[in-house]
Amino acid sequence: MTPPAYSGATSNRDRRAATKALAALALGGFGIGVTEFATMGLVPQIAASFDVSIPATGHAITFYALGVVVGAPLIVSLAARLPRKGLMIGLMVALAAGNALSAVAPSAGLLVAARFLAGLPHGAYFGIAAVVAAALVPPGRRGRAVAKIMIGLTVANLGGVPIATAVGQQAGWRSAYWAVTVIAVITALAVHRHVPRIAATRDAGVLGELRAFGRIQVWFALFTGMIGFGGMFAVYSYISPTTTEVTGLPESAVPWMLAVFGLGQTVGALVGGRFVDRSVPGSVIGSLIASALVLALFGLTATLPVPAVASVFLIGFTSQVLAGALQVHLMDASPDAPSLASASNHSALNIANAAGAWLGGLAITAGWGYASTAWVGVALSLTGLAVALISVAVFRVSRRRSSSPVTVGRSRD
Secondary structure, rough: OOOOOOOOOOOOHHHHHHOOOOOOOHHHHHHHHHHHHHHHHHHHHHHHOOOOOHHHHHHHHHHHHHHHHHHHHHHHHHOOOOOOHHHHHHHHHHHHHHHHHHOOOHHHHHHHHHHHHHHHHHHHHHHHHHHHHHHHHOOHHHHHHHHHHHHHHHHHHHHHHHHHHHHHHHHOOOHHHHHHHHHHHHHHHHHHHHHOOOOOOOOOOOOHHHHHOHHHHHHHHHHHHHHHOOOHHHHOEEEEEHHHOOOOHOOOOOOOOHHHHHHHHHHHHHHHHHHHHHHHHHHHHHHHHHHHHHHHHHHOEEEEEEEHHHHHHHHHHHHHHHHHHHHHHHHHHHOOOOHHHHHHHHHHHHHHHHHHHHHHHHHHHHOOOOOOOHHHHHHHHHHHHHHHHHHHHHHHHHHHHOOOOOOOOOOOO
């Protein structure tokens, strides 16, 4: 699908309308962020409710991520001909249904199934919302528009998830899923009211969207995210025991450490959008270099409370700049199929989630300690940086070849 073009409207009224539309889209991101991460804080309550082990309850988290990985490319491809506005409303209705089913699940097995269903609209929503957001603003402000959509996700980490976790602990874990159900319904109504109609183009379709996977730059971007973003997850997945066992802070400080990470992500989304508007490849490469440096800083200073807290803020900051830059990079790399390329970014980042947590766990199991996850993160960030640099080199070579004049030789008698 060819990305919808900016209408060129510049009046104050049009700008206010665009702001309301972006806010509606960001609200959906907030709801998705809460439902994705709140489960992690409610695992003990869910396990006790169904009388199952905590590892067994962890399947609810794993299958949500699996739903994201499967749903993003599948939904965007099959729904390529649907109007963007109606599709986003449908995705929010699906999110509401998945969370309502989670709230009423009578067994751990059915909860796992419900979490898979709740994860299906995640990547598709963010991918399509990013394309729509970019169409609402002038070309030079696309990075900031996409960043505003992602702010919903970062604010969820900053305040929504801690609040949902607290409510779930006091009123029962099911109440957290009911809260997300309500947020999803409100988002659907807000999108219906404030987001303009954007129709799919004539060449849209399954095969049209799948063209995105025929471009090498799309694969470079996806692998950059799968590997490079895993550096953050290697640390974030074990931030709770690292805070108490290595930094030496009390357990009550863990929510505050998570909030510091969320604050870093929020600032990264706000500032990173400007970086992306200046240079997309520069933002990808710069954020990966910065990520490796701040992860190394965390590994060196994890035993010191103040530097450790500062490092966690910077880890959140650099990770969000990278996420936003990759989102825009994928849309640029596949201009005639931006929805699928953009949505696939969230599949890649969920693979990074699993890979980072797994590799960090291997380092801990090997007896290297919780702080060793930082060095796993450094290795992943640098590997992602290598992929990004190769991507830039390949792009420059291909562009040089395409711009070279064709020499026509004389035929010999």
